[in-house]
Amino acid sequence: MNKSMKTKRLLFEELSAVLTGFSLADIQGTGLSSLYLEVFEDKDPDAINNLLSAFEKFDTESGKLSDDDLILISGALEDKYLRPISQQLILMWYTGQWNFGEPDTYVISKEAYIESFSFRAAGSHPAGAKQPGYGTWQFPPQTFLEE
Amino acid sequence: MQVNFKQSLFKNLQTAIELEHSTIPPYLVAYFTINDSTNAFAVETIRSVFMEEMLHMSLACQILNAVNGKPFIDHAKFVPEYPAELNFKDRDFDVGLIKFSKESIETFMQIEKPEDVSLDVAGEDIPVLVDKINLGQSTIGEFYAVIKQQLIELTKEHGEDAVFNGDKKRQLDPAEYYGGGGGLIVVDSLSTALLAIDIIVEQGEGSDHSIWDGDAACFGQDKEVAHFFRFKEIYEGQLYQEGDSPKGKPTGPEVGVNWNAAQDMIDNPRACQFPESSTAREKADEFNQLYSQFLEQLHLTFNGEPGRMRRAVGMMYQMKYLAQSLLNIPIPDKEGKVAGPTFEYVPVEERKTYNWSVSKTTDSNA
Numbered sequence: 001m002n003k004s005m006k007t008k009r010l011l012f013e014e015l016s017a018v019l020t021g022f023s024l025a026d027i028q029g030t031g032l033s034s035l036y037l038e039v040f041e042d043k044d045p046d047a048i049n050n051l052l053s054a055f056e057k058f059d060t061e062s063g064k065l066s067d068d069d070l071i072l073i074s075g076a077l078e079d080k081y082l083r084p085i086s087q088q089l090i091l092m093w094y095t096g097q098w099n100f101g102e103p104d105t106y107v108i109s110k111e112a113y114i115e116s117f118s119f120r121a122a123g124s125h126p127a128g129a130k131q132p133g134y135g136t137w138q139f140p141p142q143t144f145l146e147e
Numbered sequence: 148m149q150v151n152f153k154q155s156l157f158k159n160l161q162t163a164i165e166l167e168h169s170t171i172p173p174y175l176v177a178y179f180t181i182n183d184s185t186n187a188f189a190v191e192t193i194r195s196v197f198m199e200e201m202l203h204m205s206l207a208c209q210i211l212n213a214v215n216g217k218p219f220i221d222h223a224k225f226v227p228e229y230p231a232e233l234n235f236k237d238r239d240f241d242v243g244l245i246k247f248s249k250e251s252i253e254t255f256m257q258i259e260k261p262e263d264v265s266l267d268v269a270g271e272d273i274p275v276l277v278d279k280i281n282l283g284q285s286t287i288g289e290f291y292a293v294i295k296q297q298l299i300e301l302t303k304e305h306g307e308d309a310v311f312n313g314d315k316k317r318q319l320d321p322a323e324y325y326g327g328g329g330g331l332i333v334v335d336s337l338s339t340a341l342l343a344i345d346i347i348v349e350q351g352e353g354s355d356h357s358i359w360d361g362d363a364a365c366f367g368q369d370k371e372v373a374h375f376f377r378f379k380e381i382y383e384g385q386l387y388q389e390g391d392s393p394k395g396k397p398t399g400p401e402v403g404v405n406w407n408a409a410q411d412m413i414d415n416p417r418a419c420q421f422p423e424s425s426t427a428r429e430k431a432d433e434f435n436q437l438y439s440q441f442l443e444q445l446h447l448t449f450n451g452e453p454g455r456m457r458r459a460v461g462m463m464y465q466m467k468y469l470a471q472s473l474l475n476i477p478i479p480d481k482e483g484k485v486a487g488p489t490f491e492y493v494p495v496e497e498r499k500t501y502n503w504s505v506s507k508t509t510d511s512n513a
Contacts, residue, residue, distance in 0.1 A: 025426035029472025130468055134325065136461035 221446035
């Protein structure tokens with residue numbers, strides 16, 4: 001896809017894939033990217049726009065980055081302005097919570113809790129949602145696709 | 148080679164298994180695409196029907212095992228290519244994988260319509276696996292009546308022990324079957340086989356030409372209308388009540404149905420429609436792998452390894468979550484449209500090693 005044609009949402013999704021380690025398909029599959037982008041734009045538009053434009057400089061193809069890109073991104077994440085917003089973005093995907101510059105953290109939505117990646121990373125499931133089926137605990141935890 | 152005196156019965160029961168299965172993906176697609184916070188009635192209704200179709204499929208497997216047959220499930224011919232054409236005695240129509248809409252509910256009513264229903268395509272090739280679903284010139288109810296008659300006549304002719312000589316260890320324990328519509332039963336005799344068929348027919352078509360199904364009598368549940376009438380309730384946005392006629396419209400309380408609150412899935416999605424490296428393709432391929440490996444587990448469950456049911460159930464939940472993911476994934480160059488579960492068969496030799504918690508590849512000995 002032509003980079004200039006890329007929507008802000010897709011850019012946000014690709015950035016999220018790079019920062020969380022989950023695939024772009026997984027990110028899109030949550031159905032949460034529009035909501036999360038809106039939250040950032042509402043809370044701290046400058047910070048998210050700066051992070052997105054830093055990320056936009058790299059040549060990403062479906063969230064996949066070259067080793068050189070990764071080195072450059074690591075550098076960007078050392079930046080004292082970009083680091084906190086990057087951390088918030090990762091926490092958001094893994095916990096479904098907002099906890100950046102607020103006195104209290106809060107869960108962004110019901111879906112944000114259900115889709116939070118910490119459950120999948122742990123091979124678990126959110127209590128009260130996405131039940132795995134009786135007795136499935138006798139099988140090894142869910143892990144990720146082997147390439 | 149001597150023809151097994153049960154050959155025709157085997158074929159009819161395999162047809163029953165395939166018939167019951169073929170309706171489940173279209174119902175699931177409608178169910179997954181509904182925004183449940185705004186359409187609770189439609190969600191619950193469609194769910195109640197496909198849960199019963201799953202029960203019917205399992206009951207048909209139990210009967211086939213009871214008479215010492217072998218259900219074929221993990222096979223390319225088992226999975227219809229949607230839209231699947233159904234040729235009925237009095238009408239032809241396509242059943243597709245279509246989002247929740249007035250159109251999809253109309254099709255479901257066609258499937259479940261109690262009278263004059265026959266599915267007409269010819270079968271051959273593998274003796275027990277039917278090539279296409281073929282009920283001849285009968286309705287679904289008449290088709291099951293034929294199976295009943297066969298069971299009764301074979302028992303009369305050969306004796307119950309000779310007909311119901313299947314290994315009892317092949318029966319799925321009803322305790323392993325949960326969350327479904329009604330309950331599974333063990334089939335090991337003529338009377339239990341006939342009961343299993345009554346459950347299938349009465350939930351689907353209603354008992355004694357009324358709108359009500361047989362669950363109040365069979366399972367002690369509240370009175371419930373049969374499948375066709377449940378879809379009709381969604382279609383009309385109104386419930387049936389005591390005294391309503393099967394030929395008329397429901398006259399009970401109105402129920403809210405929001406036809407617009409559905410995810411905008413493309414009709415009859417196929418994985419190959421999505422560009423090779425797109426996210427839609429990635430998830431669709433993953434779904435088809437999971438679906439096919441699920442069929443494998445189900446096949447093993449009903450072929451001597453009933454302990455596999457737990458994996459199969461776990462995989463059904465995973466399929467639900469994957470399907471919901473697909474319905475969030477945009478399709479390149481189709482503005483506003485989303486992907487969806489495609490329910491395609493992946494041949495055994497093309498199956499990949501995924502580490503789903505329940506896949507065979509991660510735990511082949513249990």
